[in-house]
Amino acid sequence: MAFTDASLTALRVFREVAERGTLTAAATSLGYTQSAVSRQIASLERAAGAALLERRHDGVRLTPAGRIVLRHAAAVVDRIDAGARELAGLPDEPAVVRLGWFASAGAVLVPEALAALRRAHPEITVTGREGSTRALARALRAGTLDLAVLAAEPPFRPPDTETPPLETEILAERDLRVAVPAADPLARGSYVDVADLHGRRWIAGPAAGTGESATMGIWPGLDERPQVVHVARDWLTKLALVAAGCGLTTVPPSLAPAVPAGVRVLPVRGGPRERRRLLLARPPGPAAEAVARLAQALRAAVLTP
Structure with a gap:
C-alpha cells in the first residue's frame, strides 16, 4: 500500500491522536472506540510503510516519520475542509x-x-x-x-x-508571588519573608493536564511537608478561598491584576528567586x-x- 492510499479519516484520527497525546483521549474526542482509533492508525502506518507513533506508558510520541506525516496531514485536512466549504457555496471564512x-x-x-x-x-x-x-x-x-x-x-x-x-x-x-488574606498579619507588609511561610495552610491543585499530586499553589522549595487544606483547579476558587481566610496560594504574575477584594498579592524574599x-x-x-x-x-x- 502506498501513502497516497491513506484515507482522510485516518489522517483526521492521526492528527487528533497527535494533539491529545493518547489513543484514549483521541477516541473520546472523536466519539470513536479506542480499537477503532487503533485500526485507523494501523492503516495509516501500513500506507506510510513506517511506525508513526511510539507507544509509551504516558501516552504516545511521534516518531520522525510521524512528524513528517503530521505536517502533511494537517495541511491536507485543512485544504479538504476549505474545499468542502467552497463546494457547499459557503462564503470564505474570515x-x-x-x-x-x-x-x-x-x-x-x-x-x-x-x-x-x-x-x-x-x-x-x-x-x-x-x-x-x-x-x-x-x-x-x-x-x-x-x-x-x-x-x-x-x-x-x-x-x-x-x-x-x-x-x-x-x-x-517575573517573580512568582504569594496571595494572602487581607486580614492576615502577613498582609500588613510590602513583602513576605520566606520564613513566615513555614507552618502555613495552603490551597493547591495539580498542574493542568497532569495526574500529579496537588503542588501547584504551594511555595516551591519549602523545607517541610506543606499542609494542604483545600485542593482546587480553578484559580477563581483558590483566590476566593484565600479571601475567606482559608489559607495561602501562589500567584503567577500574569494573574495578579485579577485578584478579588480581600486578597493581597506580595513578593517573597529571603530564599531563592522563583522566576x-x-x-x-x-x-x-x-x-x-x-x-x-x-x-x-x-x-x-x-x-x-
Missing part, C-alpha cells in the same frame, strides 16, 4: 487565528489583547481554548492552534522536544498576517500597566 493559553493567562492578558485586536482589526476572528503547556504544544504541532501563550519555570526548557523547534519568544519574566516566564509560541515557519497582528496585541497587553 481571517481566523486559533489561540491557546494556560489557565491564568486567560484571566487578564488574553481578554485585554483580544479587546485591543478587535478595536484595531475587527476583520480578524480569534477562536481559542485553555490547556496545559504540553497539550498546547501538541496542538501547535498538530496544526489545530496557530499561536499559544505558555508558562515556563526554571530551568526553562523548550515547550517540547520535537524538531524543528517551535518558534518561541519571551513576553515577560516565571510568559512565552509566545507558534509552529515553525513564517506567520500569517493575522497571527502576527494577534502576537503584537499580546505583546502590547503584557506591557500595559
